[in-house]
Amino acid sequence: MIISPDRKDFSSILNILGRLVLGLSFFMLIPLVTAALKREVSPFFDFLIGFGICGALGFGLMLLFPMKKEAGWIHAFFTVSFGWLIFSLLGAVPLHLSGHFASYIDAWFESMSGFATTGLVLIQDLDHLSFAHNMWRHLTMFIGGQGIILASLSILTRARSVALGFYIGEARQEKILPNVVDTSRFIWKVSFVYMVLGVAAFFAILYNQGMKWDKSFFHALWIFFAAFDTGGFAPQAQNIAYYHSPLMEAATVVFMVLGAINFNLHFWLWNRSKKEIFKNFEIKTFMLSLFGLTGILYFSLRFCGTGEILFRKGFYQLVSAHTGCGFTNLNSLGLNHFPILGVLALIFAMMVGGGVCSTTGGIKLMRLGIIFKTFFTEIKRWMMPFRSVYKDRFHHLQDLVFSSKRVKEAFIYSAFFLLTYLAGALVAIVLGYPASLSLFESVSATANVGLSVGITNPTMPLLLKIVYIFQMWAGRLEFISIFVSIGFLLSLFKK
Amino acid sequence: MKKFIFLLLIFLLPAIVSAKIVSLEELLKTPENFDGKYLQVEGEVIGESLSQGDGAWVNISSSGYHMGIFFSRPQIIKAIHSWGGYCRKGDVIRVKGKFFKQCQQHQLTDIHAQSIKVIEKGYKFPETVSLTKIKASGIAVVICLAAALVYIVREKYGRKN
Numbered sequence: 001m002i003i004s005p006d007r008k009d010f011s012s013i014l015n016i017l018g019r020l021v022l023g024l025s026f027f028m029l030i031p032l033v034t035a036a037l038k039r040e041v042s043p044f045f046d047f048l049i050g051f052g053i054c055g056a057l058g059f060g061l062m063l064l065f066p067m068k069k070e071a072g073w074i075h076a077f078f079t080v081s082f083g084w085l086i087f088s089l090l091g092a093v094p095l096h097l098s099g100h101f102a103s104y105i106d107a108w109f110e111s112m113s114g115f116a117t118t119g120l121v122l123i124q125d126l127d128h129l130s131f132a133h134n135m136w137r138h139l140t141m142f143i144g145g146q147g148i149i150l151a152s153l154s155i156l157t158r159a160r161s162v163a164l165g166f167y168i169g170e171a172r173q174e175k176i177l178p179n180v181v182d183t184s185r186f187i188w189k190v191s192f193v194y195m196v197l198g199v200a201a202f203f204a205i206l207y208n209q210g211m212k213w214d215k216s217f218f219h220a221l222w223i224f225f226a227a228f229d230t231g232g233f234a235p236q237a238q239n240i241a242y243y244h245s246p247l248m249e250a251a252t253v254v255f256m257v258l259g260a261i262n263f264n265l266h267f268w269l270w271n272r273s274k275k276e277i278f279k280n281f282e283i284k285t286f287m288l289s290l291f292g293l294t295g296i297l298y299f300s301l302r303f304c305g306t307g308e309i310l311f312r313k314g315f316y317q318l319v320s321a322h323t324g325c326g327f328t329n330l331n332s333l334g335l336n337h338f339p340i341l342g343v344l345a346l347i348f349a350m351m352v353g354g355g356v357c358s359t360t361g362g363i364k365l366m367r368l369g370i371i372f373k374t375f376f377t378e379i380k381r382w383m384m385p386f387r388s389v390y391k392d393r394f395h396h397l398q399d400l401v402f403s404s405k406r407v408k409e410a411f412i413y414s415a416f417f418l419l420t421y422l423a424g425a426l427v428a429i430v431l432g433y434p435a436s437l438s439l440f441e442s443v444s445a446t447a448n449v450g451l452s453v454g455i456t457n458p459t460m461p462l463l464l465k466i467v468y469i470f471q472m473w474a475g476r477l478e479f480i481s482i483f484v485s486i487g488f489l490l491s492l493f494k495k
Numbered sequence: 496m497k498k499f500i501f502l503l504l505i506f507l508l509p510a511i512v513s514a515k516i517v518s519l520e521e522l523l524k525t526p527e528n529f530d531g532k533y534l535q536v537e538g539e540v541i542g543e544s545l546s547q548g549d550g551a552w553v554n555i556s557s558s559g560y561h562m563g564i565f566f567s568r569p570q571i572i573k574a575i576h577s578w579g580g581y582c583r584k585g586d587v588i589r590v591k592g593k594f595f596k597q598c599q600q601h602q603l604t605d606i607h608a609q610s611i612k613v614i615e616k617g618y619k620f621p622e623t624v625s626l627t628k629i630k631a632s633g634i635a636v637v638i639c640l641a642a643a644l645v646y647i648v649r650e651k652y653g654r655k656n
Contacts, residue, residue, distance in 0.1 A: 025639070040581065040622070041622045041624050042622050042623070042624045042628070045624055045628045045629060045632045046628070048632040048635070048636060049628070049631050049632045049635050051635075051636070051639070052632060052634075052635025052636040052637075052638065052639045053635050053639075055635075055636075055639030055640075055642070055643065056635060056638040056639040056642050059639065059642035059643050059645070059646045060642050062646060063642065063645060063646055063649065097628070124559075127541045127542065127556055127579055127580070128579060128580060128581055128582075128583075129581065130581045130582075131581065209545040209546055209547070210543065210544060210545055210546045210551075211543060211545065212543070215543075236541070236542060236554075237541075237556065237559075237561055238554060238561045238563075241561075241563065241603070242541075242542065242554055242561075242563075243545060244545060244547060244552040244563050244565075244601065244605075245545070245547070246602075304597055305597050305599065305602075306599065306602075308602050309597055309599075309602045309603075311602075312602040312603060313597075313602065313603065329603065330603065330604075331523055331560075331561065331562065331563075331603075331604050332523060332559075332560060332561060333523045333524060334604070337526070
């Protein structure tokens, strides 16, 4: 029997959404204060409008739609699915008011790209954008990467019983601590510790390059948000290429990789065993994939020059693609001059992404590892005596068996991602873009990476903007919450 | 040694003087056509100069395309007075220099500048805030506060009831 939501359920969902929108209004106070500190008058009013609208809508929803039912799984899936849409739509308000976007859709695209930690941009004349708007662009990535809904709810409500639903709905399969709220708080704690370290490192590099201290601080903070939450936005149009600093690139590589590591593994490394890093299945898969793809990329770029060139031109983009960050140190159109083999290596890296329970998108290392291991296990089984029983194991925090449930789940999620990659590419091909570029951009949007071969720009067709918004949204939530919500909506017609 | 420098200048001077002006778009779309050649580019200076070793970097922007210019003699940069940023238009400069598709010294695409000329002075422009924006922000905040008040009052009395 399928559970179907009723009026009371929708009232509760809208009430929770109201609380979340109220949370968003508080986040808007950060760029508002930034505008006040930097004496940016127009941006101050942009964020005052954003704050007012979110606050009014939040309180309005809470007043009009009381909690009529205890929050359950239905509410969690609906809230997560629609919450991200509402957040991105409301987050676009101050961005649109900045005057740096051709339309509201473009601002929405940018906002969704931020919350989904993608990093694709439609902003125009970024180099003249205010500090306050830049703060908001980067803050959306930090909020989205941490899992805004669970984080907000752990602060705003006492709905701990349903927190697991929100947690899973936001595409995190593994709990770290028995209590999900404690888990989310641990994630925030880890993030803040790394934030202090990251901001200090980036600040030192930028200040040493001659940037003013206040600007160095803001750039350091924003680059940290973008690196650790694998977002890929940067305060200047040239992205990381603006700084012309190998040291800055090396530091961003460290934080991109840290952001792509499973938070569960962070917990083990912090609190239990450091040796886990050498045994962990995801790390092994990451290393294998990274070394293999580095070999392919270096082979494709072999005529480009010295090892240093290969490292900065090739390896940096590869790490950025594999961790789902999307930083680049190349000039615009730089990726368009890559050989096709190099482009394919980057596409594969983007498709896979980082660890489960991290801020990256894509199929994820765990699932890729399981699929490959299943393939080899199957071959081994055929090579064994007919009646033999063979169970393969892998180590992820503890020794685990390859259960059929895990394998099925890995294949289902991978199939969702692959179909979405192809569907997005097909739309772009139909609209007249070359096949390889279309696939690259589609994968970049769905896996929340943000590297671009130039398709994403303000003049691209409206249909493609909408398709990419959908891909970023679906990819970030890993489809399930959206499909379950659609399923619940369809069940209403069967009543 | 002096003779050698003199001869070098004689050979290089025509190349530098006659370097043609190339748009950043053309340069970035077909970098192979200009690799290792002396040329001139124009663009607005962005942000600030960033030091690296004995030299410094300046980023320029034109029609949505960007390029990093390396100055081995950073004192040349002193000619730049306005750097592009929020509410500020940067100086538009013309740079003469050598373009590298794959610079051996800096590993990526850049131009090593030999001289610059400010062809358009930058300026600071005043912020304009429309009255509509101010009114809209006032209305939004008032509605927000009113809704907050109603919510708080209802919560308080609702609990008592």
